[in-house]
Amino acid sequence: MQKTDLRDWLHNELFERVPSNIAIIDREYHIVEANKNFKETFGEWQGKLCHNIFRNRNTPCSSCKAEQTFHDGQSRVSEESRLNRHGSSSYYVVHFEPIISPNGEIPYVIEMSRDVTENKRLQREHDILFDRVPCYVTVLDRGMKIVRNNEMFRKTFGESLGKKCYEIYRQRIQPCDNCPAIKTFTDGQVHTAHKSGVNKNGETIFYHVTTSSLSRSEKSPTHVIEMSLDITETRQLEMRLNESHDFQASLIESAIDSIIAADPDGLVTLFNPSAEKLFNYNADEVINRKKIDQFVPPDFIDVITKGENRCLLAESKARNRDKQSVPVRFSGVVLKSGKKHLGSAAFFQDLREIKKMEHDKLEAERLAAVGQTVAGLAHGIKNVLMGLDGGMYVMQSGMNNSNSDLTHRGWEMLQNNIERISLYVKDFLNFAKGKTSINVTSVDPGLLAREVIDLFTTVADKAGITIQAELSDNIAPANMDYEAIHTCLVNLVSNAIDACEMSEKDGGVVILRLFEDKQTIVFEVCDNGCGMDYEIKKKVFTTFFSTKGSAKGTGLGLLVTRRITQEHGGRITLESTESEGSIFRLEFPRKRLPPLTEMA
Amino acid sequence: MNQNNIASPLNHDEKKILVVDDEPDILTYLTVLMENNGYQTFQALNAVEAMQKITEIKPDLITLDIMMPKKSGIAFYRELKLNQQTLDIPVIFISAFSMARDFMGPGFRKLIPDMDIPEPEAFIEKPVDIPRLLEMINKILG
Secondary structure, X not given: XXXXXXXXXXXXXXXXXXXXXXXXXXXOOXXXXXXXXXXXXXXXXXXXXXXXXXXXXOOOOOOOHHHHHHHHOOOEEEEEEEEOOOOXXXXXXXXXXXXXXXXXXXXXXXXXXXXXXXXXXXXXXXXXXHHHOOOEEEEEEOOOEEEEEOHHHHHHHOOOOOOEHHHHHHOOOOOOOOOHHHHHHHHOOOEEEEXXXXXXXXXXXXXXXXXXXXXXXXXXXXXXEEEEEEOHHHHHHHHHHHHHHHHHXXXXXXXXXXXXXXXXXXXXXXXXXXXXXXXOOOHHHHOOOOEHHHOOOHHHHHHHHOOOOEEEEEEEEEEOOOOOEEEEEEEEEEEEXXXXXXXXXXXXXXXXXXXXXXXXXXXXXHHHHHHHHHHHHHHHHHHHHHHHHHHHHHHHHHHHOOXXXXXXXXXXXXXXXXXXXXXXXXXXXXXHOHHHHOOEEEEOHHHHHHHHHHHHHHHHHHOOOEEEEEEOOOOOOEEXXXXXHHHHHHHHHHHHHHHHHHOOOOOOEEEEEEEEXXXXXXXXXXXXXXXXXXXXXXXXXXXXXXXXOOOOOOOHHHHHHHHHHHHOOOEEEEEEEOOOEEEEEEEEEHHHOOOOOOOX | OOHHHHOOOOOOOOOEEEEXXXXXXXXXXXXXXXXXOOOEEEEEOOHHHHHHHHHHHOOOXXXXXXXXXXXXXXXXXXXXXXXXXXXXXXXXXXXXXXXXXXXXXXXXXXXXXXXXXXXXXXEEEOOOOXXXXXXXXXXXXX
8 A cells, every 4th residue: 555545544544433523514514524423423414514414404503603613714612412313412512623725715614523411411410419419518729728619608608719618617717626628638538527616697506527639549639628517406406315315314313212224125224323222233233134023023014914004002012132121112114105115114212211200200109108198197196196195184084083984984095095006007017018018910800809899798788888899891810919909999998888887878889890991900999978078088198097087997098009009000099079979990001010020 | 194274263154165076085085174174065076966066055166176077177167157157156176287387377278268268266286285275265265
């Protein structure tokens, strides 16, 4: 092949293979030559005008770039939308080059176009992403100046081009410590940081900042893109959540009640300081290590098993690490969110202090009763002393006047009052015995009442008094000192019989009632005897005296009864109406009854 | 003992004293003592009996125990002082209560807040100091 032929051949190859669509048009816009790529993109071209092909028009386009190049001989580049051979529109970058003849005329223009539709789309996507991404995006130069920013940034901070990022975000005059952008400028790597700043309204904002090099390989990039995500709202929610969490945690931590919570499998997840104290475990030893079942009463486990929600026990026991049983008030709840089972929580109120106070109060009342009794004893003794004085005086008087009746009466008075002294001593010793002798066994209250009734039937019959028993069946055995409660009932029934005897009315009736109401065992002794007027009623439990006249009683009976009742955690009440009778009531709440006396 | 009291002048124009106490021994003691001192005495074991006797005998003075069955001395005293017929009869309380102040002055007002009811003439504690009792009776009965 000759040199010229080779050149022509090479030029021809180049023309056909260059990755561009090439067409040559004349001044009438006829396409006079085109390459293979052109034909593949726009289809058959021979005999067609360029506007026929590109725009499907019959007249030249307004502002035709080829026309301008024909006119001024300048090269041009433009971006144009053209129809391809399938009739769909694409974007092309088009170069217009004049072909100038030796005489300076421009008979042809070369038109080279490249499809940039895909680039165009990517560009658009990038622009949307850059502007619409819900965070502040800036491009910084090495002087930390903002050279580009996105729409969201502009909305919050204004244009701000040329300003330093730390001036904008944090109103500072120097870069921040640990600035991630500076790190990226140094090592080209991606860095993140949490920063707080002030917006243009002076409000505190929190950012999550990511910085990234804009150059792919450089170690010290010239530009860094900085993306700051406003996490103020999240942070505020987080802070509120933390506050609420801290608030609840401190409530639980400082609660007087012991609180234990567990997950749905029963594994303990919360064990507050009160619980540590009550059960003698450290929270660390229990949380995620032990099951709640070990701490709560079995009743609560039943409740959970049965799918119920709540369990309230006014009085229950908690067993601590040393297997000691602590009296507690218990409340357990199954935790749910909608239908989802979240676990369970248990609350314990330590009753030891309350129990101790109750005990102390009873003890104080007992001591007060002792004090009153001593005062009352003085009252009784003074009567006896006066009786003795009187006996001597009357005897002396009889002797002086040689009146043997009077002498005899004086002697009798001395005897009476000496007898009364021994009665006082006996009763007082009985009263003063105190708590030491209490012997608690499981007692059938019905049986006990029946025995007291039997004891008095004969006495009552002789006095013409009816004695009746109204005893509820099926009263469960209770922890009581049999002898002591027996003494109480004997005292009350004996008082009631006396009251009937002393009454001006005939047909005395004494009723001993036994029933249980709300877990409280009640003994009632009613009489329709003389009753007691107000002044006596006021004094009944506060002073040691007898209203029975003569030497029949010391008045200690009721006080002994009260002491015993209190020792059983019970109380004694009285309803009395003058000349209509009295009702003495002994009430024993089961939960306050004493524990069984341990056998030696 | 107490010879001087027994032997004291016996002429009190037979003033009548009603002794009210639920203890027969004390009744005997007080009536013997008062009779030895020249007073005419009557006995009552309780308030009901006392009210009957008052109507019958119209006593010049009543000695009254406090703790008695059926009706206490306080209740009885209130009744006495609310009755026009018996209002003016002087009363001496004789009781084993040790605190006179519970029954005289402010203490008495706590027991009987009704201001229409006057305080009793005297309060004497058991066992009785005989010269003091006699002096008190003498003073009241003039």
